[in-house]
Amino acid sequence: MQQLFSNFAIPIGNLVMFAIGGILIYLAIKKDYEPMLLLPIGFGAILTNIPGSSAIGEHGVLTILYEAGIANELFPALIFIGIGAMIDFTPLLQKPIMFFYGAAAQLGIFLTIIVAAILGFDIREAISIGIIGTADGPTSIYVASRLAPQMLGPISVAAYSYMALVPVVQRPIIRLMTTKDERRIRMDNRTEKVPKYVKILFPIFVTILAGIVAPVSVALIGMLMFGNLIRECGVLNKLSNAAQNELSNLITLFLGITIGSTMTAQAFLNTRTLLILVMGLVAFILDTMGGIAFAKIFNLFRKQKINPMIGAAGISAFPMSARVVHKLGLEEDPNNFLIMYATGANVAGQIGSVLAGSIVLALFI
Amino acid sequence: MSEAVSKSLAIFAEGYPTTFLITVAFFIMIKLLVWTSSRKKKTD
Numbered sequence: 001m002q003q004l005f006s007n008f009a010i011p012i013g014n015l016v017m018f019a020i021g022g023i024l025i026y027l028a029i030k031k032d033y034e035p036m037l038l039l040p041i042g043f044g045a046i047l048t049n050i051p052g053s054s055a056i057g058e059h060g061v062l063t064i065l066y067e068a069g070i071a072n073e074l075f076p077a078l079i080f081i082g083i084g085a086m087i088d089f090t091p092l093l094q095k096p097i098m099f100f101y102g103a104a105a106q107l108g109i110f111l112t113i114i115v116a117a118i119l120g121f122d123i124r125e126a127i128s129i130g131i132i133g134t135a136d137g138p139t140s141i142y143v144a145s146r147l148a149p150q151m152l153g154p155i156s157v158a159a160y161s162y163m164a165l166v167p168v169v170q171r172p173i174i175r176l177m178t179t180k181d182e183r184r185i186r187m188d189n190r191t192e193k194v195p196k197y198v199k200i201l202f203p204i205f206v207t208i209l210a211g212i213v214a215p216v217s218v219a220l221i222g223m224l225m226f227g228n229l230i231r232e233c234g235v236l237n238k239l240s241n242a243a244q245n246e247l248s249n250l251i252t253l254f255l256g257i258t259i260g261s262t263m264t265a266q267a268f269l270n271t272r273t274l275l276i277l278v279m280g281l282v283a284f285i286l287d288t289m290g291g292i293a294f295a296k297i298f299n300l301f302r303k304q305k306i307n308p309m310i311g312a313a314g315i316s317a318f319p320m321s322a323r324v325v326h327k328l329g330l331e332e333d334p335n336n337f338l339i340m341y342a343t344g345a346n347v348a349g350q351i352g353s354v355l356a357g358s359i360v361l362a363l364f365i
Numbered sequence: 366m367s368e369a370v371s372k373s374l375a376i377f378a379e380g381y382p383t384t385f386l387i388t389v390a391f392f393i394m395i396k397l398l399v400w401t402s403s404r405k406k407k408t409d
Contacts, residue, residue, distance in 0.1 A: 092395075093395055093399070096391070096392050096395035096396060096399075097392065099388040099391050099392045099395075100385070100388055100389075100392070102388065103384045103385045103387075103388040104385075106381070106384055107381065110376065110377040110380055110381045111377070113373045113376055113377065114370065114373040114374060114377055116373075117367070117369040117370045117372070117373040118370055121369065122369050123368070123369040123372045123373065126369055126373055127373075127376070192399075194399070195402045195405075197402070198395075198398045198399060198402055201398060202395070202398070205394050205398075206391060206394075209387065209390050209391065209394065210387060213383070213386075213387050213390075214383075214387075348388075351391070352384065352388065355384055355387055355388075356380065356381075356384045359380045359383050359384055359387075360376055360380050363375070363376050363379055363380055364372075364376065
């Protein structure tokens with residue numbers, strides 16, 4: 001009896017972690033902030049912080065999941081198959097110039113790595129923090145699990161929270177960096193049909209090109225493009241649906257609760273976690289600023305100007321970022337439809353973020 | 366300057382331009398693909 005009730009002496013740190021888990025669950029349910037990830041992460045954090053929890057440890061189910069899917073980077077890679085199957089790259093194939101916007105908006109990653117290094121993080125940790133700026137959860141998890149597994153919890157929470165907060169974070173920055181006239185620049189929405197064979201060759205060529213430059217990118221870009229090939233080939237609809245739904249949902253479920261299991265009080269409750277959360281926000285802000293700044297500079301050399309707000313959609317947070325830009329465009333001019341270009345930049349950002357993450361890894365390794 | 370800072374600067378100096386360079390390759394690749402498809406249409 002005495003042994004059963006010994007658990008009532010719960011350390012204060014663990015109680016705080018219960019509260020943090022509860023907050024994540026609240027944000028997921030009440031505020032709809034990335035509920036598919038934040039709810040399992042929150043519950044995983046609670047499971048882990050119950051003193052003597054059998055969910056973690058040598059035979060703990062969450063530890064087994066961690067070893068099977070995160071320590072070896074399997075889950076992030078698999079989830080990319082699902083993401084690839086969900087993405088329609090047509091807007092990018094119709095406006096390939098948007099590729100540059102997807103690259104420009106990765107500025108936040110590189111600058112945040114420098115800032116984190118200046119703040120005293122070692123280079124492995126600094127890279128993992130900077131990668132939050134990919135605005136891409138699986139890439140953040142992939143890199144952090146490779147370079148700084150001890151920081152996986154706060155990095156994942158930051159990555160997914162800020163993704164949910166894209167409308168809140170990006171709107172004021174876009175308004176601050178653009179004039180009313182710039183926001184009113186109208187875009188030509190005429191498009192040409194993209195032939196099926198172009199859509200099929202695209203994922204194959206992207207994988208080969210990226211793989212030649214940065215072989216380390218093959219695990220992520222390769223899976224992303226494999227998912228897309230399944231989608232576009234037209235003969236694997238069942239597999240495409242399975243990747244978009246069953247595979248994606250199952251891995252997301254395991255990914256979230258397993259990440260939650262890394263959030264022990266000892267690992268999470270320190271000033272570094274707070275710094276990581278702040279730096280993640282900095283990365284998102286710098287990404288947005290980088291995208292807009294590039295769009296404005298690019299316009300100096302173009303006869304037909306491109307609405308610079310579209311630069312902000314070059315981050316990987318799909319489709320939130322494209323929607324923010326489109327809505328802001330409509331607010332300035334109800335007949336200005338930016339969704340086509342913004343979606344092009346946004347899907348370019350999906351590729352750009354994986355690419356940037358892989359290049360950083362390649363340069364470090 | 367600490368080792369981490371100098372490494373982070375090197376990653377920026379090499380990594381950001383490389384990201385752009387690869388997207389230039391992607392851009393040319395798509396343009397070529399679309400160009401061949403429009404040529405194919407004309408000959409059809």
